[in-house]
Amino acid sequence: MKKSLRLLAPVAALGVIGLLPGVAIAQTSGASYQAQLDALNGSGASGTVTLQLTGDQATITEKVSGLAASFMNAPYPHVQHIHGGGMGQCPTAAADKNGDGVVNVKEGAPSYGGIQTTLSTSGDTSPTAGTELKIAPSGGSFTYNRTITLDAATLASVKGGTAVVVVHGLDPASLSAQAQGEMSEIVPSLPLAATSPAVCGVLQASQMSTIPSGAADTGNGSSGGASTELLAVGTGALAVAAVGGVAVARRRRTEG
Ligand SMILES: [Cu+2]
Structure with a gap:
């Protein structure tokens, strides 16, 4: 119980960091x-x-x-x-x-x-x-x-x-x-x-x-904003998944 709670904090922190590349990718011009x-x-x-x-x-x-x-x-x-x-x-x-x-x-x-x-x-x-x-x-x-x-x-x-x-x-x-x-x-x-x-x-x-100008430059109004969010969430989820896997593997090794 204690161990799984302890894992949550670093995974959540890395998930937030994972959002940043998504925003950078969306910033296509300007x-x-x-x-x-x-x-x-x-x-x-x-x-x-x-x-x-x-x-x-x-x-x-x-x-x-x-x-x-x-x-x-x-x-x-x-x-x-x-x-x-x-x-x-x-x-x-x-x-x-x-x-x-x-x-x-x-x-x-x-x-x-x-x-x-x-x-x-x-x-x-x-x-x-x-x-x-x-x-x-x-x-x-x-x-x-x-x-x-x-x-x-x-x-x-x-x-x-x-x-x-x-x-x-x-x-x-x-x-x-x-x-x-x-x-x-x-x-x-x-x-x-x-x-x-x-x-x-x-x-x-x-x-x-640069972030708002990138979102505005998509020229698709609200759909542009939505795709920016999707990109960010996608990258973040990948980061969480990767880090989660590493954390689980490490815990298994320590315990075994
Ligand atoms: Cu000069």
Whole structure:
């Protein structure tokens, strides 16, 4: 009596775990990725990015605030990109190799990689448009919504968990005296502040939002939901059956 009760707990627990593969199988199209954007170079800015991916189509929803607001009496342009091909990380202050107090684009590259996609407001989204100020979002705070096509390199980074969203453009007054006198290492006609990273975040797969999107994408209304449940229950039942068999076998061996 006691022995059979003791077996129930682990079997039930594994049954619940068994539900998870069923849900994953049902999720056939679309995946969601999110990044928390944290300040770099003491910008004090922050934000969030969601990337909803269906095939090579990425719908990007982004909110950033606390950025440098204006430059030369105009809204400050903040070029932004999906970087990839690096370590899939945001750099720390230790990446400041020349000791000017600013981690510039190139100093950050070993961490987040090169520009793979430009998150422009219109037109070109390739790396070529990376420093086109006219198609960059601007101002101290902005909301960005755009559906774009991702190339193979960017897709690989996003799916591999090494895609990093970086928004550039610092308030020149916040830089060290040395850095205020420097020009951008990537656009020599601009001051260093204009291109240096202000916020950074690694895009990570978000399980919570992939599950409902998978169920919704079946397009069959309630029957889609029902088949999702059946898949989950089926997988769970298999797991319970397998574990139950093992448990029974083990008990028999111990007793015999
Ligand atoms: Cu960038």
